[in-house]
Amino acid sequence: MIEVVQHLQQYVPKTNDGKLIPIMLGGDALSVERGEAASRARMDAITEEDRLEGFTWKSEDWHGHVISLQETFNLLYKGTSSGEKGTLFQLRNLFDRRGVKSQVSSAVNDDREFIRFSTQGYAVLAAFEVLNINSADELNVHIENLKTNEQKKTFLEKLSSDIVERSVATETFKFTHEGEAENNTNNRISCGIKVVRKHFPLMGGAARDTEKRASTKIWKF
Known part of the structure; x- marks a missing residue:
């Protein structure tokens, strides 16, 4: 690794x-570790070049991207869904994307391009749904009626907003029945804590405290 860094320097x-x-030099975690180790191995050299001080090592985001892509495939890419129209596996077979694999690390480029292709397709279909059209020719009619760039920008922003509002969940679901059970006292029976009077002399203050608490109603179903 020292020879590699010397060459790049x-x-x-x-x-x-x-x-x-x-300057910053990025790589995967192993490359960064080896680069820093090479710099430490030469840290007692005399010149900057010999100390390999020309680079600031950083980890690239590629590995994070691969992990994120793998999570997407784990969730959405299932062989059992091949017969369901519109699923990733069905689209992979329909468009003959043979390079797409469930193990992302073995087909990163093919998997990434396939996700982009599918996402763009879903976005176009969502636009058709919002505009109530069935073909690209009808979409061209909408666009041709827009004369200025400002009109096109407004049209695109409105269309994007409508797609997100209709197709993407942006709010947390709440169950409407929460809290109703606490307010509903129908068909409930109040009961108290029974205190045996003959035990008072032995229990003393504890018994009196218990008697006070006995006045509190406890509801049961």
């Missing part, structure tokens, strides 16, 4: 007096 810019201007 020739592309690091320098100031007028020859000092390195460190």
Whole structure:
């Protein structure tokens, strides 16, 4: 890894007096770990170049993207749904996307492109539903009637807002029956805590406290 960093360091810019201007260099977690280890191994060298100080190492977001994509496939890509129209697996077979795999790490590019393709298709169908049209030709009629860019912008913003409002859940569902049971006392019987009087001399103050609490009604179904 030291040789790799030394080779890449020739592309690091320098100031007028020859000092390195460190730049960010990204990679996966293993590459970052090896790069930092290479810098630590040369930290007692004399010059900046020999100390490999030309780079600031950072982890790229690629691995996070792959994990997120895998979660999407785990949730939505099921072989058992091949007979259900509109599912990812059915669309994969319909459009002959043979490169799409359930294990994202083995087909990242194909899986990513397929998700984009499917999402764009769903968005177009949602637009058709909102505009109450059945073909792209009818959509072109809507667009041709818009003369200025401002009108087109307003049309697109309104269409996007309607799609989100109709197709995307943006509010937390609440159950309407919550709280009704506490207010409904029909068919309930009040009962109290029974206190045995003969135990008062032995129980003392505790018994008197119990007697006070006995006046509190307890509801049961």
